Amino acid sequence: MAELLGVSIATVSRALRNSHEVGDDMKLKVQDLAKKLNYRPNPFAQSLRREKPRVIGVVVPNLVTHYYAAVLDGIEDYASKAGYAVIAANSHEDHEREEKAIDNFVGMYVEGIIACLAQDTVDYSHFEEIHNMGLPLVFFARTCLPDLFSSVVSNGDVAAMAATLHLIDTGSKRIAFVGGPNHIDMVKRRKHGYLEALRERRIGIDRSIVINGNIDYDKAREATINMLKRDDRPDAILAFNDILTYAAFDAIKTLGLRIPEDVAIIGFSETESSLFVTPKLSVISDQAHLTGEKACELLLKNIGGDKHIYKEVVPMSLNIRESSAKYQ
DSSP: OHHHHTSOHHHHHHHHTTOTTSOHHHHHHHHHHHHHTTOOOOHHHHHHHHSOOOEEEEEESOTTSHHHHHHHHHHHHHHHHTTOEEEEEEOTTOHHHHHHHHHHHHHTTOSEEEEOOOTTOOOOHHHHHHHHHTOOEEEESSOOOTTTSEEEEEOHHHHHHHHHHHHHHTTOOSEEEEEOOTTOHHHHHHHHHHHHHHHHTTOOOOGGGEEEOOSOHHHHHHHHHHHHTSTTOOSEEEESSHHHHHHHHHHHHHTTOOTTTTOEEEEEOOOGGGGSSSSOOEEEEOOHHHHHHHHHHHHHHHHTTOOOOOEEEEOOEEEOOSSSOSOO
16 A cells, blocks of 8 residues: 555554544545555554564464374463463465465564474475574474474384384284375384384384375275285284374274284374273373473573574383283
């Protein structure tokens, strides 16, 4: 509007606020043009301009899953104690939505961003732009650009190795891995632990029972069913996260196979529903709430002027229940 009227942005802003500093004629011109252009002021952005922002943005791949909800809860708890509000965005595992969420946060003048990558993100240029802008950002769980940003991850490699060794030591001989896309560092860590356990026990690695596909319930269920229909089917499964764990669990049940006698299973899962299925699921649990707190702590350090790049590792726990041991 300022360009169309040949005046400064400040003049337009004052006219829209009906300031006495602008003449009646200019007020009328600005207000008429605003009506024609269907202009609506953004009260949120205006408030941020008037006062120092105390807002951080968080983008997660799937807000409806228990893990990401628990991480967000940890972020909000820590942020609230420090006087910050939190705005969350769901990328729905989509790179374009992730990029749009980051752009929206910049437009909202947030003081910093906490992010977990969408599963199809392989271009990190939007995060490089954030770094070049000097806007603080911390990654959790799924990370990238380790030389530029602090991160909080779990020791998924150690946990996956412990879970796989447990399966081997309690009677499983042919263990499959149902994971997500290979380029995700979180997937790499967990698969590495699985493979290391097989190597330690001198068990041959069969790549045909190492599934790396999309993190999608229906696709993972179908892939697991196809794998379990084979004559040389696996007799145990280690699953990457709660979505894939329950997809694999359902696939076993659908084929009428017994858990753990026919197919043992352990999954990475934060959800309490693992206690309410039959048999009760053995799971590897993240400390999701602590992960959120740690990510927020690092972000606020960065906002406060600390430029050090931190690498925090939150330990996981293996909870053995009924689904994993063929014999005790």
